[in-house]
Amino acid sequence: MDHCELLDWASRELKNAFLFEEDLIRLSRLLMAAGIGDFAHHCPDREVTGITIDSRKVTPGNLFVGLPGRSYDGATFARDALSRGACSAIISDYHKDDLEAELEGLLVIERLDRKVLADLVYAFYGDISEKIRLIGVTGTNGKTTITHMVAHVLNVLGSPSRVIGTLNGELTTPESPELFSRIASAISDGASNLAMEASSIAIDQGRINNLTFFVSVFTNLTPDHLDYHGDIESYFLAKTKLFQGGRSRFCVINRDTPYGLRLLLSGNISGTSYSISDATDLSLKMSEITFTYCGRGFMVPLTGEHNLSNSLGAIEVLRLMGFGLGEISSALSTFSGVPGRLELVSGDDPTRVFVDYAHSPDALEHVLSSLKNLLEDEGRLILVFGAGGNRDSIKRSLMGEVAGRYADMVVVTNDNPRNEDPKAIAMAILAGLSDSKRDVPSVVIYDRRSAIEHAIMAAGDKDVVLIAGKGHERYQLIGPNRFEFIDGDVARLVLNLKRQELIT
Numbered sequence: 001m002d003h004c005e006l007l008d009w010a011s012r013e014l015k016n017a018f019l020f021e022e023d024l025i026r027l028s029r030l031l032m033a034a035g036i037g038d039f040a041h042h043c044p045d046r047e048v049t050g051i052t053i054d055s056r057k058v059t060p061g062n063l064f065v066g067l068p069g070r071s072y073d074g075a076t077f078a079r080d081a082l083s084r085g086a087c088s089a090i091i092s093d094y095h096k097d098d099l100e101a102e103l104e105g106l107l108v109i110e111r112l113d114r115k116v117l118a119d120l121v122y123a124f125y126g127d128i129s130e131k132i133r134l135i136g137v138t139g140t141n142g143k144t145t146i147t148h149m150v151a152h153v154l155n156v157l158g159s160p161s162r163v164i165g166t167l168n169g170e171l172t173t174p175e176s177p178e179l180f181s182r183i184a185s186a187i188s189d190g191a192s193n194l195a196m197e198a199s200s201i202a203i204d205q206g207r208i209n210n211l212t213f214f215v216s217v218f219t220n221l222t223p224d225h226l227d228y229h230g231d232i233e234s235y236f237l238a239k240t241k242l243f244q245g246g247r248s249r250f251c252v253i254n255r256d257t258p259y260g261l262r263l264l265l266s267g268n269i270s271g272t273s274y275s276i277s278d279a280t281d282l283s284l285k286m287s288e289i290t291f292t293y294c295g296r297g298f299m300v301p302l303t304g305e306h307n308l309s310n311s312l313g314a315i316e317v318l319r320l321m322g323f324g325l326g327e328i329s330s331a332l333s334t335f336s337g338v339p340g341r342l343e344l345v346s347g348d349d350p351t352r353v354f355v356d357y358a359h360s361p362d363a364l365e366h367v368l369s370s371l372k373n374l375l376e377d378e379g380r381l382i383l384v385f386g387a388g389g390n391r392d393s394i395k396r397s398l399m400g401e402v403a404g405r406y407a408d409m410v411v412v413t414n415d416n417p418r419n420e421d422p423k424a425i426a427m428a429i430l431a432g433l434s435d436s437k438r439d440v441p442s443v444v445i446y447d448r449r450s451a452i453e454h455a456i457m458a459a460g461d462k463d464v465v466l467i468a469g470k471g472h473e474r475y476q477l478i479g480p481n482r483f484e485f486i487d488g489d490v491a492r493l494v495l496n497l498k499r500q501e502l503i504t
């Protein structure tokens with residue numbers, strides 16, 4: 001049997017054993033099904049209760065897979081995993097000499113990577129994408145918004161749906177053991193659909209291997225994550241894998257972007273496309289987008305042209321799933337938005353303050369241009385932002401340039417500097433700012449709280465303040481420390497202070 005046949009056999013043999021039929025799966029069957037071979041003679045053929053790649057999360061009976069990583073070789077945690085009750089620990093032969101002789105349950109194989117992991121996970125859970133309609137969304141920006149829109153409409157229309165993405169996990173797309181486990185839980189809970197974000201890094205690493213999506217969306221592709229992918233072409237090629245080889249049955253592609261057009265022309269799978277030029281009677285207000293699409297009126301309670309694009313993407317997914325424009329329109333009109341995406345945090349205060357998750361040049365450009373178009377005469381656009389440390393450094397100056405083109409005042413501050421020098425990050429942003437050739441007043445205030453305070457205190461009633469980069473995040477990462485930090489809460493506090501100062 002070749003590898004694919006073996007996986008098919010695994011699927012038939014173990015079909016839904018975990019979910020619905022059998023109680024537990026034995027290690028030997030799991031290894032055979034994943035194409036690893038019959039290693040059962042090496043260690044006791046115990047029952048497997050789950051799979052994990054993190055020794056700290058091992059519960060009794062789990063299979064620990066010790067992947068090599070950037071900071072550690074997971075193999076070094078095999079002992080830890082077994083001592084916590086793992087039924088077995090699989091590692092690559094790198095650490096064989098240190099560990100093999102002494103540890104019962106240790107399995108050493110030649111090649112161990114996330115693709116092998118995904119096959120183990122598939123062997124354990126079976127073909128779960130047959131039991132739920134998976135909707136995948138990829139693209140630099142818009143994934144969270146579209147997945148939430150689609151799930152909202154489906155839930156309103158009585159088709160229970162879940163979401164997996166940036167808002168509900170450590171990673172945008174979880175590692176395969178967690179991903180499959182969460183999909184399995186959604187199925188057990190009675191969900192019929194699951195809309196999930198498929199990040200390029202996850203696709204590249206094989207975290208979504210062995211899943212079949214009913215429909216997948218491509219939103220856009222602009223510079224981000226180039227530290228990981230190396231160049232934009234490799235970034236694009238990673239995303240295209242979602243649209244190949246039976247991974248998705250249908251596609252929905254944004255044809256407003258050159259990469260979307262390229263994907264569309266490659267014609268790998270059937271489906272549909274969208275463009276903001278398809279919408280007529282368009283009106284973009286501070287908290288409402290209205291338009292006509294395919295002869296039907298829509299009102300979506302969001303801000304900005306990019307959210308028109310996201311709405312069209314969501315509508316096309318829902319149409320492919322068999323829903324009518326009338327019911328989609330009515331359900332979309334009750335969408336309350338996504339936390340931290342152009343979220344108005346100033347309530348009735350005349351100084352309007354928005355928090356947004358723009359952390360790439362294109363996102364920042366869309367958000368700034370949307371707000372700029374909504375400014376009253378003489379109103380200024382005041383921007384507070386930084387850029388994450390230990391992340392793509394190319395985007396920093398590009399974001400600075402965008403800021404300089406649109407904002408009327410810029411406060412450069414810390415995002416999550418992580419282990420980088422905040423000064424170096426700020427300098428890169430300032431370099432971009434000066435490239436913009438507009439003489440925009442700017443200041444660097446590293447402490448994010450003080451930066452927000454400075455911007456809000458400087459804002460007049462006609463001004464709009466945008467606090468960008470951290471959106472829904474509830475923390476700030478500085479060096480090895482994680483502090484509680486919520487942009488919206490800080491803004492509200494400062495607005496209260498400002499109001500009190502004005503009264504007294």
Ligand SMILES: CC(=O)N[C@H]1[C@@H](OP(=O)(O)OP(=O)(O)OC[C@H]2O[C@@H](n3ccc(=O)[nH]c3=O)[C@H](O)[C@@H]2O)O[C@H](CO)[C@@H](O)[C@@H]1O[C@H](C)C(=O)N[C@@H](C)C(=O)N[C@H](CCC(=O)O)C(=O)O
Pocket residue numbers: 053054055056066067068069070071072073074077170171172173174175199200201202
């Ligand atoms: C580049 C990348 O994908 N990194 C991921 C990778 O980290 P790593 O290779 O550095 O792992 P490591 O820390 O060296 O550890 C190696 C192994 O030892 C294990 N370990 C470690 C310590 C221990 O005590 N016991 C133990 O078993 C770890 O679980 C890991 O499997 O494996 C870790 C375990 O799963 C991930 O948490 C980590 O994601 C980090 C946090 C990350 O920031 N990833 C980003 C770049 C990412 O994947 N982002 C995408 C895109 C987002 C977007 O589109 O905006 C996403 O999908 O989230």
Ligand SMILES: Nc1ncnc2c1ncn2[C@@H]1O[C@H](COP(=O)(O)OP(=O)(O)OP(=O)(O)O)[C@@H](O)[C@H]1O
Pocket residue numbers: 139140141142143144145146166172197219220306307309310340341342356357358359362363364366367471
């Ligand atoms: N269609 C779009 N085109 C360009 N920018 C967008 C679009 N949709 C959202 N944005 C911008 O990108 C930010 C993130 O939006 P969203 O969370 O929906 O995208 P995402 O792809 O999930 O991002 P991430 O991968 O970082 O989680 C928003 O706060 C907004 O600034």
Ligand SMILES: N[C@H](CCC[C@H](N)C(=O)O)C(=O)O
Pocket residue numbers: 172359387388389391415416469470473
């Ligand atoms: N998913 C993105 C989020 C970036 C958010 C920004 N606040 C930062 O910390 O850089 C990433 O991991 O690159």
